[in-house]
Amino acid sequence: MGSLTVTLVFLYAVSAVLCTPFINQLQPGQEWPARSSVKQPYHQFDGTENEHKPEVAEPKTAASEVEKEVISDEPQAPLVETVERIDYSGAQVWKVSTEDVQVQRLIKKLATDKLIASWGGNHSSIDILIKPNALENVTAMFRNGDITYDIMIDDLQQRINEENPPLDENELELQDRRGHRMTWKQYHRLEDIHGFMDYLAKTYPSIISVNTIGKSYEGRELKILRISDGKAGNKAVFIDGGIHAREWISPAVVTYFINQFAENFDVESDDIKNIDWYFLPVVNPDGYEYTHRSDRLWRKNRKYGYGPSTCTGADLNRNFGYRWGGKGSSSYPCSDIYRGSGPFSEPETKAISEFFRNTAVKFSAYLTYHSYGQYLLYPWGYDNALPADHKDLDSVGKQMAEAIRKTGGSQYKVGSSSGLLYPAAGGSDDWAKSLGIKYTYTVELSDTGRYGFVLPASYIEPVARENLAGLRVLASQV
Template identity: 50%
Template structure:
């Protein structure tokens, strides 16, 4: 029976997932829970091939895995899962309908930054410039380079003290379809800058270095062509009709050792080499410039409601894991106190899955940033990547409370 399943999987995955926008009419998200290691390993192998869109990755026996199948794919996906003795449940019955409900209402005539809706990349960039112009004593913005397709990446620095004050580096949007990430990061920027008097002691003691969307080409593509696109948009292997690499498998620390794919059509393709993606080179360089003063690195993703620390490439823990865990507990307690949202805490490998080449591992393992975290924002699967705009502000409110705790801790511990 298992041989039959393996043969079926080969037939399913040989073509990979092509670049053109998938037809989401009739698409569903199925959830399965592997209860044996061989089932888990099969799901991992299936993900590596890149045929199906895994909304959550196979991480451990007993942990749910969410997989989207198009109407064309669903019969074969159901058959494969059933033969694996996995009973799929329908998590999202109509992806196209949910997508329509979460589509931004903004028009060209209404391009003002707000958090009642999601915002395009250009709107976010223009807003960063306007903040620096309106609040020059609190923040400044600089262009740090251009993406593969020529979009400008900007870094916003928030702080009123010395340039060598301890710093916190924050980024979002590394995976293009995770729209709640840039929305949450910009919400927190707005709180810090427009209420700077309220946070005067914090901002005079530490510097925040923030990039809301570090995969601009992928993010733009989710607006123009494929809302569920994850990767960058570089020409990695045009012969297969597949573009881009997973930017969070592309960092040069234990690159491509585990939890990544060498298949250019896979959503977890590590790229042809470490830091092959120009956007990740630019972010790496900005972190490296400030490595001597950076005390925390926060990178925001979705979804699953997790606050994680290294390592992602091994189940072993950093020597100072207890320090990281203690601060994470404090941050999550503050987050949960706002709306009651529950987060799981732990190292990446032990909390979700092993995946090498992530930015948080590199920040700690190479740049030496002690408090390095990956935060997976709302939700736990009801909406997945298609979180309604009505949940932007609640997500921002609670996350900001957690980030403030990190900020105050860094100020108390390392402030001059």
């Protein structure tokens, strides 16, 4: 029991929750890895989708300067923007058992020395990202300590390069015929996601509407899509994605749900039709765009100017108002789990809070989709405690997990956030539960570490399809 306690305390100290990095003393990218100029596809934004500048100008750095578009009357080649992208060449991701105290001590030392960062894990193991310039030394330390590990990713940049290949000609032609650019064979930029939502609202006006509940720090819209047949007795379910910028599979899965319900509503079961569905696919649009343009592994939002070191961003999933500032969150502005200056200090979380406060809708369920690890988590996350109806949450969660397994074969573990993983205060799921919403879950999507945050686009449809089966189970219960 003593060994288990040490393990849990250690894991809490270095990794507050699945997919949470160690608390670094520098902004991600400042100390490693090197930045390199890479040509990236340019996406023309219109109106509110423009690349807005924050009111407080961020100092120009190699990471944030973008070559301005050159406009002339002469025909031009397709436009590209030149951005400085963080290069993760040579970085590796290892899975390491943390059941041995010796291993815990070594990992803690390496994290303190900023030689590694944490990607995720659970009570028995942790996934660590090893910097390329530290790889030789870390390998030697593990060898000298006779510590075993599994290399999950041997070159992170190569995985990033292979993650989101361009569409083939058939898919591009299908895009044109369909009237929107969204597919589930590729990870899409925010413009495509919002354009898809607007297209559905125009195509199916009797059941679909789109509203903006606020704007991000850099001025991007926070768009919610509702699917409803308007029946007075309908229940209501809220689903969000993309709270953490680098978790691309999350918005992809949420938009898949939207497409399935929108395109097939007439033939859907009564379980689906008798619910008013509210979808917010990208809670963190600034961070999401930043991962496409500059740092693929950026996690937080892009609010600038925190702390004396003028660090950028807060972890939106530590910024919600219930038990804000508690375990598993950081008061250090440069940390990737920085909780913000106060509850709902970020425009993105504040917009969600105000939406719930002002709406007359009584929600029966709240699901927030993340990655990775394959978990179905229910409250509480702020501490190792359980809500009074935890047996109901556990039962429905296990039914959802079984539907996922039967559909696609993926094994999802079910339990409370703090009990199955680690305490993490200020999460959206705890906050939603505190509002009286019964069925509240955080779904950590695939995979379990082979690809981690850089899950190839070929996995989108299988992951979405099996999770849709889980969602249907929830719909039958609310």
